[in-house]
Amino acid sequence: MSEPRTFRFQSQLPKLPVPELDETCDRYLTTVKPFLSEQDFERTKLAVEEFKKGGVGQELQKRLVERAQKSETSWLIDWWNEWAYMGYRDPVVINVSYFFVFRDDKRRKQPAARAASLVTGALLFRDSLLKEELEPDMVRTTPLCMQQYKYMFNNCRIPQIPSDITRNSDPKENQHIVVMRKNQFYSLTVIDKDGSQLSTDEIEEQLLKIYEQADKIGKVPAVGALTSEHRDVWTNIRDEMLKSPLNAASLEAIESAILVLCLDDTKPVTHDEASRACWHGDGRNRFYDKSLEFIVFDNGKAGFLGEHSMMDATPTSRLCDFILEGLDNGTINHGTRTGASIEPVRLEFELTDSLLQAIDTAQTNFAALIAKEDLRVVAFDGYGKNLIKKLQVSPDAYTQMAMQLAYYRMYGHCVPTYESGMTKKFLCGRTETCRSVTMESVDWVKAMDDPALSPKEKGELGRKAVGAQSAYMAKCIDGRGVDRHLLGLKLSVLPGEPVPSLFADPAYAYSTHWYLSTSQITSEYFEGYGWGQVVSDGYGIAYMVPNNKLYFNIVSLHLRNDQLEHYLREALMEMREVFEASIPPPKPKPAPVSAPVSAPVAASAPELAAPTVVITP
The missing domain is CATH 3.30.559.10 (Chloramphenicol acetyltransferase-like domain)
Structure with missing residues (x-):
């Protein structure tokens, strides 16, 4: 190493x-x-x-x-995380989350292929981060703090009253992603017990199984919609859900996952449609508390939704640039088949009448929330x-x-x-x-x-x-x-x-x-x-x-x-x-200084050109 x-x-x-x-x-x-x-x-x-x-x-x-x-x-960091994010009680979607819309990938127009390639790129970035081989962020020769990268993968915001907390799960013990389709959740192990990462082709094969199974079952009650609620409301609902061992196990799988991949059944076309779809979607096929959500639509368009609490957009934009540039330039290693017999596991929920009512209310509140917004x-x-x-x-x-x-x-x-x-x-x-x-x-x-x-x-x-x-x-x-x-x-x-x-x-x-x-x-x-x-x-x-x-x-x-x-x-x-x-005229070049070879230049000679300081934000 x-x-x-x-x-x-x-x-x-x-x-x-x-x-x-x-x-x-x-x-x-x-x-x-x-x-x-x-x-x-x-x-x-x-x-x-x-x-x-x-x-x-x-x-x-x-x-x-x-x-x-x-x-x-830092004297500020605990105050800032609490005051600006964790203590904030309004829904994270719209109010806290941010999104990117990706440029189309002309080589991967099918959604399963697009999604698998994005997952592969993200896993390669994660591997370099875990091995500490990722070069630190720099501005020219000045190093930048890398603390936020510790909250990138296997991370989730957890609702609590009066203030939420962040959860980092052990990356060695949690080698799965969570895939969402038709409001359903699937756990997909992408790194086998030997530490071998599934190839892009193998990931695509498993994603095609999820498409087929989820589409056959059809849309189910949208548990993910609960994460769009007011944070106090979501806290109480989550506490109720955790009383069921089945629910607790499914939430554990989601919250500990490397990332969430949302396979949406919509086909946004215009800039406005794609941006709204990435920013909030339909409020159902999402888990807004996860730090990383990659989104792939049925027409092959794709994007990203980030939970802002512990990371600003600069680390995740670097992650997404690494993936997209690597796919474009052919530098992403898509791997070779591991031969691992890994199948996606559908996560089940035990939903009582009160939980079903909470989901309906969350969807109603979400619809009212986004109706107020113009993009x-x-x-x-x-x-x-x-x-x-x-x-x-x-x-x-x-x-x-x-x-x-x-x-x-x-x-x-x-x-x-x-x-x-x-x-x-x-x-x-x-x-x-x-x-x-x-x-x-x-x-x-x-x-x-x-x-x-x-x-x-x-x-x-x-x-x-x-x-x-x-x-x-x-x-x-x-x-x-x-x-x-x-x-x-x-x-x-x-x-x-x-x-x-x-x-x-x-x-x-x-x-x-x-x-x-x-x-x-x-x-x-x-x-x-x-x-x-x-x-x-x-x-x-x-x-x-x-x-x-x-x-x-x-x-x-x-x-x-x-x-x-x-x-x-x-x-x-x-x-x-x-x-x-008003472009300034070019500065005249300084006249050359000539002096006899044997005569030293006077120490008090004026500077011929002052250094220029350029400030670039």
Whole structure:
């Protein structure tokens, strides 16, 4: 076995810092200024000043620093997992889960073949992870934390009151996947007792048996629908189910499985149909608590649904890219026949009248939940990352500004915007909020509708807006955004203590009300990526910036996504014009320095070219 590589940098990673109080307070004021009148901004400045100088902020900062000093990993991680995920009680589907839609595989149009190849790829990735042969994530030469990968396979969220827990099952003892078809569950052992992995052909043969058997039986009561319920409701139902040894054994098989493979009997065609099918499906042929669910439809389309609690989308996007790129390039080893006599085992449930009623109620609640949601995929074919880079701007920041301009034109003002920034350069790092709206971005969106300004002038203002967003993102990646620090200070307030002035000020609640909640994951093998909005009067916009396209997944509670799409397409076309008009001229090459061979260059000679620092989120 080769030298373990996957976690080799973990002990060297720095811990998430606690920024200086003054630094965060000053940066916070900068982020709220775009939304406030002069009078309101002065009120907020007074609240922040009182928080900094009145002793309360200093005391909370002291408590937070002490917590950080005592922590062996991260002062934030336990709070974050609890506050953002495990303590969250609304259904995980729509509210927590995220999805990918895969590009079609022209070599594997039959669903069983497509599904078997995806399982093979996932198992190969798992094998390299278990053997610690997987290279750690890196940004250039900076290693990133790999902790989240420990919750990838054989993992499940378990409902409990008042807060859920995560369950990691022993990978050596659980070498099976769970396959769902027609609401039925099948356990399929994919690695035999000798440790040999079934070949892709063998997996496909077993999946064909599941198709045949499940289709013959037909749809059964949808136990999986129970995982779409409110977490407290699901907790109580699960407790009731566990009273039956048969149910307990079936749930054990599902929760301990490597992954879940959903073989859906639908045939989505359009981007919108495929995205909705991957995001939530029919609410029946799913087990939403599993960390990994691969979905294959009867027309060969496929995708992925992830449970977000212990993993962000970056590890699972790497997993899916590994599979899809390997299948496309022919680098996935499909194995040779093991000859193992392994058959799928149908998991049975003993369903009482009360459990059957609970399933019916869950399906009714699910239908009402998804009926509130509007999803629209914007597949923009005009250009992508390649052209944006030629415009000499950050593709991520550029795309953020497109959303700002679209929203401004639709509503006439700018609103607090969340962009996920990765903090995995720190031990147990997850995310920080990049606040995309700046004074520069507000000036720019207004300038875009000013007929007195030339395209070049508009483009130059746009470059300032892009630069401001990139600079803030760099702070976030460095652990110096404002939101996680402020959350830590807020959670450091003891029960019974008064609400500090900064948090009592209306600007704090408004500036954390994410009317636009955004995040980027990009793959040349995805045709969709998304999740739900985080506030009832806002949008969730997941976006991808591949080489020659742009994708936006717009989700809201029917807030005219079609109009936002119109303004987004309009913004992207106009932005190309103004950014092309404002491309900086090439810098002149420095004149060569000539000197007599025998004469040394003076130590005080001026530098001929200053180093350029490029910040790429």
